[in-house]
Amino acid sequence: MHLHDFWFLLIAVLWIGYFFLEGFDFGIGVLTKVLAKDRKERRVLINTIGPVWDGNEVWLLSAGGATFAAFPDWYATLFSGFYLPLLLILVCLIVRGVAFEYRQKRPEERWQRNWEHAIFWCSLLPAFLWGVAFGNIVRGVPIGPDKNYTGTVLDLLNPYALLGGVVTLVLFTFHGAVFAALKTAGDIRIRARRLATVLGLATAVLALVFLIWTQVHTGNVRSLAAMIVAVVALVAALGMNRLGREGWAFALSGVTIAAAVAMLFLALFPNVMPSSTNPEWSLTAANAASSPYTLKIMTWVAVIMTPLVMAYQAWTYWVFRKRIGTQHIPDPATH
Template sequence: MELTTVWFALIAILWIGYFTLEGFDFGVGMLLPVLARDEKERRVMYNTIGPVWDGNEVWVLVAGGATFAAFPEWYATLFSGFYLPLLLILVALILRNLAFEYRGKRDDDRWRARWDVAAIVGSWLPAVLWGVAFANIAAGVPIDADKEFTGNLFTLLNPLGLLGGLVTAALFATHGALFVALKTDGEIRHRARALAERLGLVAAVLAVVFMVWMQLRTGSVGSAIAFVAAALALVAGLVANRAGREGWAFVGTFVTIALAVAGLFLALFPDVMPSTTDPAFSLTTTNAAATAYTLKIMTWVAVIFTPIVLGYQAWSYWVFRRRISVEHIPEATAVGR
């Protein structure tokens, strides 16, 4: 197997890691005004992701860095052409991260309410825009002979792109609700399970329409298998949730998101950014790749350091595996969440 193919697969795995892990972070933030009834329940929700959200975000940094190093032409076209939506995502993530860090610095309801708004907006906006971006990447965008994106923001806001944004938002919200149900106890746990069932049905309908549309647009045999498996995993997750098996329900949405993202990359391959202007202008794993020597060095670095990163992150999840409830939350202070 050529190293260009290996690195295309590795970048796909990085994005799968990001969306499956950061997806429930987004979901928790998105559902903050829906699930939490009072300040202690809001703090419970924050604390479910408090130990892990920053580690989850590392995946997108590594994915961007790997794209830059392994496929510089892809990186250049993507980050210049999608500059505005990516900037909006970055600003939203900054606001969200600031909310996590500064919300508890003052014992003031208005102060906390403002940071709650930042966390909610900072979760919803990326959840939608990532779907818009990846739907357009997989389906194709206008690229000229110089490998430059010739569209604008409104080019990306096409029906398929907008549907992709709704799908990721619905899946992340369902994923987040199941994570809250898995990590909490008491009334908020039961509300989260009930909400996950309703959200999951909406996500299932949107996801099936999107995956069929994408498959007809630019699919392959591999992407078809991945999309069907993703749909089955979502159904299995919803069935497990109804049976009260929250762990298996969370695994169901985790696998759903992983397979859906894998399906997009399988539909994309061997292109990395198809051109709707002329197929000859498309960026592929061959014409967008770095030199063979660069890819070889990157491969050795990945082999050495990836197990270390995965081991540390798995350890952090194990340490913070227990459920929390309002009984575990002390009274608000100027330095606590």
């Protein structure tokens, strides 16, 4: 395996990890307005991800940094062509992080309600925009012979990419509902499980259309195998959720996300950004990569640091593994 192929694979793994972890993060943020009935329940949902949400975003930083170092042409074309949606995502992630920290700084209901609005919208928009972005990457965008993006923002708003955005939004919300059922106690746990069933069925319909469309448009045998895994895992997650096996349901919804993202990367390879203008102008893992020496140094760093980061994050989840409920939340008038 060439080093540029290895780094394509590693970047795919980083994006899979990011969407697996940040997926339920975004889902919980959306559920603060959909599932929670009052301030206490919103606090319960926020507290389920309170200790881990910032660690989940390390995967995004790693994926972006790895793309910048391993595939500078990919990084430059992607961030110049997708400037507006990526800027919106960045702003949302910043505001969302501030909202988590500032919501409880003052006890006034209006203050907390405004930050809760920010959590909701800054979770919903990135969940949708990431699907739009990856849909366009797989579909192909206008790229010229000089590797520069030649389209406009309107070129990104095509039916395939917009469907991808809806799929990631619903899938992440389903993932978040399963996580909420796993991490909460009492009535909110029961309602989260019921809502997960509805969201899972909606995800199954939308995702199946999107994945079949992807397979027909640019798929291969490997992407077909990943699609089958994603569909089977989603059906199994729905079954486990219905049986009240929240741990299994969460693991399987995570497998669904992992397999679906893997399918996109498998359908994309060896391209990293196909050109819809001329296939010969597409960016590939070979022509967009850094020098072999740079990739070699990066590989040694990744081999040493990646296991350490994963071990630390696994330990964090283990420490904060217990369920929480409204009984653990003080009365709003006292905090």
